[in-house]
Amino acid sequence: MARVVVDVTLKPEILDPQGRAVQGALGRLGLQGVTDVRQGKQFVIDLDGELDDARLALLEELAGTLLSNPVIENYTLTVQELA
Amino acid sequence: MTARVGVVTFPGSLDDGDAARAVRLAGAEAVSLWHGDADLKSVDAVVLPGGFSYGDYLRCGSIASFAPVMSVLIDAAHGGLPVLGICNGFQVLCESHLLPGALTRNDSLHFICRDQTLRIESVDTAWTNLYAPGQEIVVPLKNGEGGFVADERTLDQLEAEGRVVARYVGVNPNGSRRDIAGISNERGNVVGLMPHPEHAVEELTGPTTDGLLFFSSVINALVTSGSVNA
Numbered sequence: 001m002a003r004v005v006v007d008v009t010l011k012p013e014i015l016d017p018q019g020r021a022v023q024g025a026l027g028r029l030g031l032q033g034v035t036d037v038r039q040g041k042q043f044v045i046d047l048d049g050e051l052d053d054a055r056l057a058l059l060e061e062l063a064g065t066l067l068s069n070p071v072i073e074n075y076t077l078t079v080q081e082l083a
Numbered sequence: 084m085t086a087r088v089g090v091v092t093f094p095g096s097l098d099d100g101d102a103a104r105a106v107r108l109a110g111a112e113a114v115s116l117w118h119g120d121a122d123l124k125s126v127d128a129v130v131l132p133g134g135f136s137y138g139d140y141l142r143c144g145s146i147a148s149f150a151p152v153m154s155v156l157i158d159a160a161h162g163g164l165p166v167l168g169i170c171n172g173f174q175v176l177c178e179s180h181l182l183p184g185a186l187t188r189n190d191s192l193h194f195i196c197r198d199q200t201l202r203i204e205s206v207d208t209a210w211t212n213l214y215a216p217g218q219e220i221v222v223p224l225k226n227g228e229g230g231f232v233a234d235e236r237t238l239d240q241l242e243a244e245g246r247v248v249a250r251y252v253g254v255n256p257n258g259s260r261r262d263i264a265g266i267s268n269e270r271g272n273v274v275g276l277m278p279h280p281e282h283a284v285e286e287l288t289g290p291t292t293d294g295l296l297f298f299s300s301v302i303n304a305l306v307t308s309g310s311v312n313a
Contacts, residue, residue: 013234015230017188017190017258018192067141071185
């Protein structure tokens with residue numbers, strides 16, 4: 001068993017109107033000093049069996065094609081071995 | 084032989100009916116194409132219609148870009164098949180990398196639905212050749228994620244190569260870089276447009292009939308190239 005976590009965030013130069021709206025709400029709810037909020041996505045992918053190199057390579061590829069759009073987004077991929 | 088223009092239906096497509104109607108009003112035969120079939124039915128051109136394919140899950144147009152019909156459409160488009168992506172169809176074309184850039188959430192965060200003035204800036208495409216250069220048209224616009232973005236180098240390249248097909252006039256409704264409403268690929272056979280020409284083809288239902296020339300243009304391009312007879 002393995003768990004792969006893929007975090008996807010908008011590139012810094014891409015306007016994030018959702019993050020900006022959240023930033024406004026945080027301020028209205030009393031949190032002072034918020035300088036920026038960026039909203040992203042997290043994919044938690046559980047896999048059967050050993051995570052071999054071939055599957056990890058395919059996951060890397062899919063993280064950069066299906067799960068994120070390299071034009072506007074960055075991703076990080078983290079492997080967590082499950083007991 | 085009449086031109087045959089395919090209209091793809093994805094789960095969640097909304098405007099396939101109107102797109103097919105626009106094709107017929109322009110004088111071509113509309114052919115329904117199904118997302119799950121890797122078969123273009125020998126059509127002469129394809130429209131990817133607006134809507135919310137796959138519920139806009141993940142990113143607008145991203146899951147649709149991996150549909151079986153797209154696998155054959157991408158190859159055909161590289162071979163010169165005229166393809167028009169409207170709204171969600173534009174998003175699918177960007178996600179498929181047939182067009183550069185991406186469509187992001189409107190800067191206002193609001194879904195926008197209005198009659199929009201556009202300026203046609205490139206008439207060297209399969210879908211705009213019957214417009215006059217610089218012609219202003221009014222067609223409906225309705226989108227939540229219509230902000231066109233690309234890096235500065237790509238934007239400069241699009242401008243330099245005359246690939247900005249249409250620009251918003253008066254107001255930029257969604258934060259699109261450089262007021263861009265539509266672009267084409269290098270060859271001009273693939274065009275993506277955020278507003279909806281297929282909703283402006285009849286006086287009864289549209290604000291104008293300005294959109295019809297997109298569909299007449301592709302028939303003209305096909306006749307001119309000898310793909311179909313006049």
